[in-house]
Amino acid sequence: MKKGLLLAVTLLLVLTLSACLGGGGREETTVDIPDALPNEPIEIVIWHAFGEDNQALLQEMFDSFNEEYPQVTITQLGQGGYDGLRESTIQSIVAGTTPTIVFGYPDHFVEYLNGNALVPLDEYINHDVHGVDLDDFVDGFLAENQQYLDGNQYSMPFAKSTEMVVYNKDFFDAQGVELSRTTPLTWDEVEALADTMVGNGENQCDFMFNADSSSNFFINSSRQWDAGYTDGEGNILVDNADTRDMLNYFNGLFDEGIMSFPIEWDENYGSEPFKDGLVCMSQGSTAGTRYNIPDEESPFNEMGIVPVIQRDLDNASVMQQGPNVAVISDADNNQRLAAWLLLKHMTNTENTADFAMATGYVPVRKSGFETAEYQEFLSIVDKYDDEGLEGLSPSERLDLPFAMAATVAFAQVDWYQYDPAFVGRVTSSGARQEAGLAFEAIYAGTRTVEEAIERMLNQLGQ
């Protein structure tokens, strides 16, 4: 009898808790934009994955926003890395404790859209009073944020970066090779350079080239080879002759010791091997420029930066990356408007230029590249070309790597591409991961090109 009672009470508790499973679903997000922000306290919470330095830069933007809208209280909270940010946001959507603004990638945003958790921004963008001119945004950055299958725009570009190639300038100078910051090298040219630059001698490296991200390298090379990768529907398009051709080509470079990935040195990035002079050129994000600057122990003093290597300059392609921003739908209409106005403020011409100069990211607006301050920042590179390091002031020397990265990023602006975000049993982030693993397995010699493609397709349920 007692046991029965205990069982019944326990079952009741369990069933009551289980009712939490079925939330009844979230309704489609409707947009109703107030004409003006009311003069009453409005709270905005922002979740991102930035460290202390970038948080301080954001705070400056919030402070200037508060000068115009003192009624808005803004709180920013770092959520660790981007995986942590995504996980926290998903849990907050389930628990109903969401922030107002969330940073992230379209991969993340399409997941949040499964919970109708994002506000479509189109009506804000086109609003007579609060709208913004999208024509001023860099096309490639904008396209990434306009890719959602229902045709709405759910996010805005904020801290964007692109891939670039740092090179050991001292070694190249010693070989009498001068590289251009605006015209990319082709793979044929890199192979030719490797003939003299790879080796154990003076001013030579163990490897000619390293790519930090094997995933990015797979995706971008697929574009350069006109091979498929994925589409917005989640189809994996790598089972074709062009992909095989591309992978076989790089497999040849692996065998010749021309090309490497950071796993060669048990590293996540190639910056340390680059600084140690083990690899002559390293492809990575412009946002990671600072990590490649040679230090006291480096066997060289100066690094240079050039655009991403291309197969064919008529079919150039470059990865763009870096987080975008979206507004969460749990916010009320005033919070949403305040959030939108803040996004506008954070991405205005001055702020996007200032943020870019301080971080190594690139401006998201074309006008950001054209501000006097930004042009002056870029002019450090010209001064360096004319007068060398000796001609630069100490602060200009510190800014030089970032100015070079910015120059290269601008030179590549027409080649920015993004990979489609999708979410189903197979996700775009899963496809990215498998693409990178396929390349690394070929590099390590644990799989042939054919086996790597087959495994990638199997892993992605194709």
Added chain:
Amino acid sequence: MLEDKSNVKAWFYLAPALFLLTIFIFYPIFNALFLVFLRDYNYLQGTWEGFTLFENFLYVFRNQNFTQALTNTMIITFVSVPISVIIALLISVWLNSVLKLRGFFQTIFFLPYVTNAIAIGMAFAFLFNQNYGLINTMLGWVGLNPVNWVGLGATWGNAMFSLLVYVVWASLAFKIMVFLSGLQNIDKQYYDAARVDSTKRYRIFRRITIPLLSPMIFYITITSFIGAFKAYTQVIGMFGVRLGPPGNDKSLITIVALVYDALDRSGVPGALSEAAATAIVLFLITLVFTLINMQVSKNRVHYSGGGK
């Protein structure tokens, strides 16, 4: 009447524990069971597209990594548990016979238990490093070539061997502690009597130590099997999220890693049900082997006579 009163009191005292158990144990178990039968459960919305009996299990079995995960889990379990139980038993018997510095040795052997598993895993990855690891250095002393245990493109066999060494080593501490406490509870009279009869040490070990320690051995074997089936932290500790050597990623994936892999896609409809189904499959595998273990041990465990 008096019994009723004490029953009420007992329930009252048990209430906090029952309440917490309900929330943190019964509810999650029930939830996992419930999730398994939902089709395309959308975690973000709390909605699902009807019910299904086997669909989520089919996703588990069709997962390209399931066979590999099952194989790895079985190998980790059926190799590491017997080896670690035997080694722990031998070390305990030796420790029990040591008169000098016993406390010191006990502390040494117990240290892994209070050390972070990830940190130990990293240390073992270092020990097995191809270029500067201690293992290859020692191989060099006897004229053997260095082996690529865990480095770029290391084979599954080498990586699994390294992992097993780590798993066995890390699991010794708790077993030694339990065996040692069991050994110290065995009445000395049995040993004195054996000594009077000039019984050989091996015979004493087989006829006195093992039978009187059998409840502890049984307990340790069962809990070790259950723990080994849940192997995951050890793989992460040694190989990181790659779950294998660089260039041979996921080659050491385990069933629990499949659960986390599905949970990592929690925003995708159906992913939580897939995670729950994987957990249920692991539970059933563990249950079957535990029952077999209990059946096999039935007539071999000697419950009386240990202690005074």
